[in-house]
Amino acid sequence: MRIGLTGGIGSGKSTVAGFLREAGAAIVDTDAISRALTLAGGAAMPAIAQEFGADFVTTDGALDRERMRALAFSDAAAKRRLEAILHPLITAGALAQADAATAPLIVFDVPLLVESGRWRSRVARVLVVDCSAATQIERVLQRPGWTREGVEGVLAAQATREARRAAADAVLLNDGIPLDTLRNEVRSLAARWGCETITQP
Structure with missing residues (x-):
């Protein structure tokens, strides 16, 4: 189930x-998947950098989570833009983990x-x-x-x-x-x- x-x-x-x-x-942690996507080299980072600019990328290439959190909570349109990038990737990763689980x-x-x-x-x-x-x-x-x-x-x-x-x-x-x-x-x-x-x- x-x-x-x-x-x-x-x-x-x-x-x-x-x-x-x-x-x-078996636990499929969507927050952990999201974090992995936004680490340096994460699959979401090229699209995030293109959409939001270099100010939202740390020097090592990860998402600047504090800056993005502040923007997302103050700007609903920016939050939707971020979600449009992340949600399909998170869903795909979560369903792949579930399909591989045997619990x-x-x-x-x-x-x-x-x-x-x-x-x-x-x-x-x-x-x-x-x-x-x-x-x-x-x-x-x-x-x-x-x-x-x-x-x-x-x-x-x-x-x-x-x-x-x-x-x-x-x-x-x-x-x-x-x-x-x-x-x-x-x-x-x-x-x-x-x-x-x-x-x-």
Whole structure:
């Protein structure tokens, strides 16, 4: 079975992905694919350099992620231009990884699954990791380099909690619960959705 995993920034989606991997699922990380595409020598870099210019390329030939993030959040048209370059390449890479996987459960980890509108038809189920906005902000502020203004800007650009929950076949509420409780909920869901061989914690 192929499922889509999504959640807002700071929701704990990466933690849930790790627990799904423990349970025997194959994880297709679209963020990792995107990063690989925009490293020096990445397949997306020639088109990005042509579209946005040398100012958005670091001295070693990678995407200047901070500069691009600032532009994308302030200019919707620029964001669409970037997505037009990246999304087809990310999708192709993700589907190739899924086709090569042999696990009984294949999880597409897609931060913007709901926003993109393209992934729902590719997966049998959507799993949403949810928590309050206050918890999201608190978690992200513990990461290096983030400001409250920056986190709030990302939250404003992402789908609302209500939109994500409306698109979900299952919701994991990751707010104020112990990690072991979250792990057990993930393992139970993985078993129900196709991972017959569950590794022991």
